[in-house]
Each structure stands twice: as C-alpha cells, then as structure tokens.
Amino acid sequence: MNLQERKKLIGTAAGREKADLAILNGTLVNVYTGELLEGHGVAVKGERIAYVGKDAGQMVGSDTAVIDAAGKVLVPGFIDTHAHMCFYCSASEYLRYSMRGGTTTIVTELIEISFPLGYRGIVEYLESCRNQPVKIFGVIPPMLTPSSNVREKTINKEQLRKLLRRDDVLGLGESYWLPVLEGDSRLLELFQETIQAGKIVVGHSAGAKGSKLAAYTSSGVRSCHEPITAEEVLERLRLGLYVLAREGETRQDLEAISRIKDMDVDLRHLALVTDGIALRQLVEKGHMEAVLQKAIDLGFDPVTAVQMVTINPAEYFNLDDRVGGIAPGKYADIVVLPDLRNIKAEYVISNGRVIAKDRELRVQPKKYVFPDWMRCSIRLAKKYTPDDFLIRVPTRVPGDGASRAGSGDGPFTGSAGTAGGSVEVRVIEQVTELVTQEGRIAVPHNGGIIAADPARDLLKISCIDFQSAPGKQFVGLIKGFKLKRGAIASSMAWDLTSIVAVGASDEDLAQAVNRVIELGGGAVVCAGGRVLAEVPLPVGGYFSDSPIEEILRQGEELQKSAAGLGSPFANTHLTLMTLTSPAIPFFRICEEGLFDVRTNSMVEFVV
Numbered sequence: 181m182n183l184q185e186r187k188k189l190i191g192t193a194a195g196r197e198k199a200d201l202a203i204l205n206g207t208l209v210n211v212y213t214g215e216l217l218e219g220h221g222v223a224v225k226g227e228r229i230a231y232v233g234k235d236a237g238q239m240v241g242s243d244t245a246v247i248d249a250a251g252k253v254l255v256p257g258f259i260d261t262h263a264h265m266c267f268y269c270s271a272s273e274y275l276r277y278s279m280r281g282g283t284t285t286i287v288t289e290l291i292e293i294s295f296p297l298g299y300r301g302i303v304e305y306l307e308s309c310r311n312q313p314v315k316i317f318g319v320i321p322p323m324l325t326p327s328s329n330v331r332e333k334t335i336n337k338e339q340l341r342k343l344l345r346r347d348d349v350l351g352l353g354e355s356y357w358l359p360v361l362e363g364d365s366r367l368l369e370l371f372q373e374t375i376q377a378g379k380i381v382v383g384h385s386a387g388a389k390g391s392k393l394a395a396y397t398s399s400g401v402r403s404c405h406e407p408i409t410a411e412e413v414l415e416r417l418r419l420g421l422y423v424l425a426r427e428g429e430t431r432q433d434l435e436a437i438s439r440i441k442d443m444d445v446d447l448r449h450l451a452l453v454t455d456g457i458a459l460r461q462l463v464e465k466g467h468m469e470a471v472l473q474k475a476i477d478l479g480f481d482p483v484t485a486v487q488m489v490t491i492n493p494a495e496y497f498n499l500d501d502r503v504g505g506i507a508p509g510k511y512a513d514i515v516v517l518p519d520l521r522n523i524k525a526e527y528v529i530s531n532g533r534v535i536a537k538d539r540e541l542r543v544q545p546k547k548y549v550f551p552d553w554m555r556c557s558i559r560l561a562k563k564y565t566p567d568d569f570l571i572r573v574p575t576r577v578p579g580d581g582a583s584r585a586g587s588g589d590g591p592f593t594g595s596a597g598t599a600g601g602s603v604e605v606r607v608i609e610q611v612t613e614l615v616t617q618e619g620r621i622a623v624p625h626n627g628g629i630i631a632a633d634p635a636r637d638l639l640k641i642s643c644i645d646f647q648s649a650p651g652k653q654f655v656g657l658i659k660g661f662k663l664k665r666g667a668i669a670s671s672m673a674w675d676l677t678s679i680v681a682v683g684a685s686d687e688d689l690a691q692a693v694n695r696v697i698e699l700g701g702g703a704v705v706c707a708g709g710r711v712l713a714e715v716p717l718p719v720g721g722y723f724s725d726s727p728i729e730e731i732l733r734q735g736e737e738l739q740k741s742a743a744g745l746g747s748p749f750a751n752t753h754l755t756l757m758t759l760t761s762p763a764i765p766f767f768r769i770c771e772e773g774l775f776d777v778r779t780n781s782m783v784e785f786v787v
Contacts, residue, residue, distance in 0.1 A: 181509075182662070185226055192223060193508060194229035198241025199223035199230060201532060203514065206231065206249030208232065211256060211505045216520075222254065226511040227531040228474040228570070232506055245534075247527060253520050256490040256505050256529060257513030261497055262354075262405050262424050264456035266292040266722055269317065271309045273728040274462070275545035280536040281466035282515040282525040282673040284314045285494075285503050289353045289382075291321035294678050295330065296557040296647060296701075296720040299339045306348055308548035313359025315503065315511070315533045319382055320344070320488070324368050325675045326762050326775035326782070328740035329649035331377070333677075334366075337373055344377040350497050351380030356763055357388045357396040358780050364633030368399065375400050377711065384763060388697050403496060405455055410439040417449050424498040425488075427471045428454030429461065429754065430614070435469070438478040441707040442540060447484055451493040459732045468538075473523040482520040483701045524751050549724060555718045558671065558700055564693045566686035569642055572628040573603055573653050573786060577754070578713075579760075589735055601625065604787040606774055608641060608767050610660030613749050614758050618767045619659055620787055630657070634746075636686040637733075642689060643760060646697075646721070647677035652771040656785055657757075658682055664746040666707030666734060667692040668738075675759035678771050682756060684745075703753050705741040712741040715753075 191197040199222040208220040211323060221236025222229055240246060240708075251528040265274050278286070288309075293301045294544040302320065309316035320343050323334035343349050352374040374381050383401030389412075397419045405424035407413045408431070413423050427434040437564055440447070452471045461470065468489050475485040476581050494504025503511050516527040516705045528536040535543040609619035624631050625637070632640045641658040646650065667683025667691035679696050681708075683689035693707040695714060701721025704714045715734040717724050724731055735753070742752035749755045758764055776783050 181228065185228065186626045188225050189228055189230045189509065192225040192239055196239065196668045197225065199236070199239040199244050200225055200718055201245045201247070201252060201512070201529070201534075202633075203247045203249050203516070203529075204237055206252050206254040206516065208254045208506060209483060209486050209520070211483075211487045212507070214487070218505040220254070221249075222506060222512070222514060224529075224532045227511055229506065229508055229510050229512045231508060236586070236768075237510070247516065253508060253517045255486050255515050255517060257503065257515055257528070258282045258489045259285040259287075259493040259503065260454055260470065261451055261493040262426070262453035262455050264292065264306065265316075266290060266724050267456060268459060268717065268727045268731050270548065270550075270719075270723060270725040271305075272545040272547045273725070273731075275312060275314065276541065276728065277462045278467040279314045279530065279545070280525070280539045280541055281469035282528050283467040283522070284513040284528070284530040285317075285499070286314065287317045287319060287350060287497060289321065291323070291353055291670070291675070292722045293720045294321045294335065295325070295675065296722065297554060298333065299335060301342075301554060301720060302343065304550065304554060306346065307442065308550070309339075311346065312532070312545055313543045314530050317348050317497075319351050319380070320349060321353040322355045322367055322764060324356050324359060324367070325770070326760070326768055327645070327648065327676055327678075327770040327772060329645060329652060329771065330675075330677055333437045335486070337369060337458070340370055340373050341377070344374060344379055348378070349467050350604050351382060354382045354384040354763070356399065357385045357392070358381070358398050358777070359621055360396055361392060361782060367636055378426070385416070387582055387762070387765060390621045394419065404704065404709045405453060408444065410437050413437050413440050413450070414443060415443065420449075422449045422451060422492075423435065424451050424453040424455070426453055426455040427474060429458040429751070431454045431455060434474055435478060438475075438480065441480050441484075448487065448492055449493075450488055450491065451496055451599050452485075453493075459735060461730060463728065463732060468469050469525060485616055486520075524726055550719050554720055557721045558675075558697050559650045560644070560646050560697050562651065562688040566690050568653065568688040569655055569689045570645045571640065573625055573628045573630060573646050603630075603655065605785055606783060606787060607657040607659050608759065608769060608774070610658065610755070613727065613751065613755050614764050616765070616767045618783075621659070621669065623657070630659075632684050636664055639682055639684055639767060640686070640689060640761065642681045642693070643673065643676070643769050643771045644675055644679045644681075644693065646671065647680055649771065654769065654771055654773050656769060656774060662746045662748050664721070666705065666712070666745040666754060668703070668705045668742055668747075668756055669693050669696050670703040670756055670787055671696050671701040671717065672703065672753070672757040673759075675763070676760045676770055678760065680756060680760055680769070704739055705738055705745070707745055713737040729737055749787075
C-alpha cells in the first residue's frame with residue numbers, strides 16, 4: 181500500500197471521503213476476538229477496508245456501491261494455505277470455480293511443474309497467477325527425489341534466493357522429514373536461505389513422532405499437513421507447529437481428527453487446507469467453502485471453524501497484516517453468508533470488488549498464454565516396442581556387481597538357471613490407494629525373462645525418464661493394481677521427470693507410453709491395441725489450458741476405462757502418479773529401480 185492509498189483510507193474513516201463500497205447492517209464475525217458483532221458494517225476504499233463498525237452508513241456517498249447485509253453474516257475471505265493448483269488445469273480455469281464460493285487467497289505448492297520445467301517454469305507459472313481477481317502465492321519446492329539423475333537438476337541456492345525476493349513467494353515448500361534427520365546438506369542449506377529471508381519452511385512429517393518429530397521441528401519447519409489422528413495433531417500443536425488439516429483429493433483427514441475439538445486445547449494453530457482438490461469436487465462443491473462446511477457439520481464451533489480458514493492460516497504465513505480478518509487497513513476480502521452454519525456465499529468480495537454473487541462470477545479470471553517451450557517437456561524420440569518392457573533377470577548374482585532388472589543384460593546365470601525355474605524378487609505391494617510396502621515373491625522365468633501374471637495380480641510397472649536422463653528405464657513388478665488386461669501410463673509421476681506405467685501386457689504398455697509421448701504429456705489407458713481413454717496434459721506434462729469441463733470429462737473417462745480393466749481404486753490415476761514419490765510410505769519406483777522410503781535408499785530387484 182502506497183502513501184496515497186493510506187491517506188485515502190484515513191480520509192474515508194475520518195469522514196472526509198466517501199467509500200467506494202459499503203456493506204451495512206450485517207453480523208460481523210470478528211476472528212481476532214471470537215465475537216459476533218451485530219449491526220456492523222464495512223466501508224471500503226479502493227482495495228482495502230477503511231472502517232468497520234456501526235457507522236459505516238455515514239461513509240456512503242452518491243457513487244458508493246451498497247450491499248444491505250441485514251440478517252446476513254460477514255466473514256473474511258477464505259484462505260487455502262496448502263493447495264496444488266498445477267494439476268490438470270491452468271490457474272485461470274481453476275479460479276473459475278474456486279473463487280465463486282469465497283476463497284480469496286491461495287498458497288500453492290509448485291512442486292509439480294518444478295521437475296519438468298525447472299526455475300523458468302516456476303517463474304512462468306507465478307506470472308500466470310499475477311493480477312488475478314484473488315491473491316495467489318507460491319512456495320518453492322526443495323525438489324526431493326529418489327532419482328540421482330533428477331537430483332542433478334534440482335533448484336540451487338542462487339535460484340532460491342531470486343525466488344524468495346518475489347512478493348508472491350512465501351517460502352520453501354513441503355520438505356520430507358527423513359532427509360532432514362539424515363542431515364541432507366543441500367536441503368538444510370535451502371532451509372537456512374529461506375529462514376534468513378524471513379520466509380517460511382513448510383513441513384511434512386508423516387510417521388514422525390517423539391524425538392524424531394522434535395528433531396525435525398528443531399530444523400525450522402513451521403507446519404505439518406500429515407497428521408491423520410487427533411493425537412498426531414495434538415503432538416504437533418504442543419511443539420508449536422501449525423497443523424494443516426487436509427480435506428481434498430489426496431487425503432480426507434478432517435473427520436478422523438475432528439476429536440481435537442473435544443480435547444479442550446487452543447486451536448489457533450490449526451488451519452484447514454485441501455492439499456490438492458479433485459476437479460469434480462471443485463466444480464460441484466467448491467473450494468474452501470466446502471471444507472469449512474464439513475468442519476461445521478462435524479461439530480466444530482462455527483466461529484472457531486471460520487478462524488481455521490481465515491486468521492489462523494494468515495498468521496501461519498505472516499499474511500495477517502494483509503488478509504485473514506475484517507479490519508481497517510486489510511484487503512477487503514469479505515464473504516456474505518446467509519448464516520454461520522450455511523456456508524453458501526451470497527456475495528464474494530476480493531480486493532474491494534464484488535467478484536461473485538450467488539455463485540455466479542461477476543469478474544472473470546485472467547487467461548494466460550503459456551509459451552511453446554513449456555509444451556516441450558517430453559524428450560523421447562524413440563518409439564517403444566513390447567521388447568522394451570521385458571524383465572530380464574540380471575546375469576550376475578546380486579552383490580557381485582549385478583545390474584538391475586530391465587537393463588537388457590540377458591538371462592540370470594545364478595541359482596535360477598538359464599532355461600527356466602524361479603527367482604525371488606521384490607515387488608511393490610499396493611496396500612491402499614496411496615500406501616505401498618515391499619513384497620517378496622518367487623516368480624517363474626523362461627530363459628531369464630519374467631512375464632506379468634494378471635491371474636496372480638502380478639503386473640509390470642515401468643518408469644521411463646523423459647528429460648533428466650532421457651530413455652533411462654526400469655521395469656519391475658507390482659501387486660494390488662488388479663488389472664486383468666491393458667495398461668495405464670502417465671507423465672504425472674510425482675518427484676520425477678518420468679512416465680510411469682502399469683500394465684498386464686507388454687504390447688499395451690508400449691502403446692500407452694507411446695501415446696503419452698505423442699500427446700506431449702498426459703495420461704492414457706490402452707487395451708487390446710486400442711486407446712480407450714486419454715487426458716492430454718501438454719504443459720510440462722502436468723496440466724492443460726483447455727476448459728476445466730473438458731479435462732474433467734476426459735479424466736472421468738480415464739477412470740471408467742481403468743475400472744473396466746479391473747482397477748479397484750477410486751482414482752486410479754492418482755494411485756499411479758504417487759508410486760514414484762518418497763513423500764508416501766513405503767516402497768517406490770524411479771527410472772533407476774526400486775526405492776525404500778524407510779532407508780532412503782535404492783534396493784535390488786532380485787532378492
């Protein structure tokens with residue numbers, strides 16, 4: 181805010197100038213004191229609030245826009261401090277549905293585009309979020325990955341310094357706790373740069389407790405969004421961390437942790453977030469208004485729940501000088517509700533403008549044209565054949581310089597024999613939609629070649645780097661995906677620059693991967709030599725600038741096709757793309773082989 185703007189606010193509150201917008205006669209939720217203040221109004225000058233109180237009517241002039249909020253409730257605009265906007269659609273398409281229900285500030289992770297598009301891609305995406313009707317901030321990913329190839333291309337300290345100087349960057353994104361406890365020098369240096377810049381380090385402490393959680397907290401992280409029980413929430417609150425309760429696509433933890441409301445503890449360090457939201461949920465239920473409504477329905481005190489989507493997240497990111505409450509000097513981000521238990525926005529005001537009324541947009545988000553170089557992430561020139569997905573047991577016994585399966589070094593010549601027999605291998609066991617564990621199983625081979633066995637629910641899984649080490653590939657086995665036939669492939673492999681694919685046949689795996697390459701990124705389901713469904717995602721291999729309705733339709737066709745092949749998962753694509761991420765326990769894959777999250781190390785395919 182410049183000096184001239186400050187003078188106008190002072191002049192309006194002092195009665196020397198008239199307001200541009202006045203909201204009168206409402207019941208105001210004061211998130212600072214927890215009070216409900218009846219008969220209150222708000223006078224707005226420009227983008228900011230000049231006055232809050234019972235005399236707002238005195239600031240109404242002939243050119244003042246007036247909203248009569250008699251019988252209505254005024255709450256601050258909603259804040260999502262842990263979003264993932266870089267999935268599937270552009271920021272402008274996302275905002276078409278996000279901002280109409282009252283979400284006026286979003287802090288998004290930028291991890292998805294950072295891997296395929298790097299520093300330039302982060303800057304370009306942030307530019308696409310500038311000057312939108314609502315405020316969008318980003319946090320810079322530390323780019324933790326199981327791949328040594330990708331690790332060489334991660335963000336460096338100088339790039340981080342440049343990004344931290346931006347006013348739309350609030351800190352370092354979610355940083356997994358195991359590398360911190362192992363003393364990862366690069367990661368801790370990024371922590372230090374961020375903290376010295378006066379910005380925030382976002383935490384990620386899934387599974388940590390006791391002394392390990394204390395050690396992680398001492399590193400300087402400010403939050404954790406991973407608790408899945410009330411007890412885990414409480415342990416983190418007691419350590420001074422902000423806890424971000426998730427209710428979105430990847431996790432829905434709010435109901436499980438709602439017992440925290442009955443524990444008689446202060447909840448000012450508890451905030452509600454989405455951690456990524458499914459497009460169907462965004463379109464049909466909205467953004468933070470749906471999360472707030474669920475919290476109230478679960479029995480949270482309505483004022484406390486409102487604080488968890490306004491002042492609490494604002495204070496967490498040190499944004500409370502600008503947003504989070506209805507008070508003089510703050511941005512005029514205000515939602516008019518019918519009552520405190522019915523979170524249906526009648527008016528949404530952002531930066532002093534009415535941007536939506538009764539869920540209809542009055543102001544459209546700004547579209548952005550992404551440069552062509554952002555659509556050239558897939559750098560694979562070859563056409564894949566079924567032979568590229570053969571699993572060849574290594575020629576030498578592990579421990580004697582053995583190469584990994586899928587390397588094409590020929591048949592195993594150890595105890596398994598050459599003509600036939602069996603060999604014990606490690607497989608990824610899909611325990612839940614997201615969680616995996618290491619399995620060990622004896623599998624037959626024919627001349628050192630291992631085949632998929634859909635009848636035993638034993639499928640092939642492949643990871644192919646498309647950029648950091650183009651063409652580098654690993655092929656292994658996965659159990660629990662339950663495809664009877666066909667294959668699914670995606671360029672949205674978390675924390676890598678790879679295409680990940682699961683399939684029952686080598687032919688379908690090859691076709692699915694080839695089609696992803698032809699699309700320039702996306703997700704594809706194939707079976708019997710046909711493409712059954714696809715979602716083109718050409719920008720970085722992660723999102724499209726097509727209308728959100730088209731992307732949603734394509735995604736649902738993809739899920740329907742995957743389910744028709746036998747997938748048991750509600751969101752098969754999500755399950756597939758997370759198989760590469762060390763953020764989720766316990767057994768993952770990259771283009772170099774199998775990765776054990778618990779030991780933070782690669783392990784051999786052959787036991």
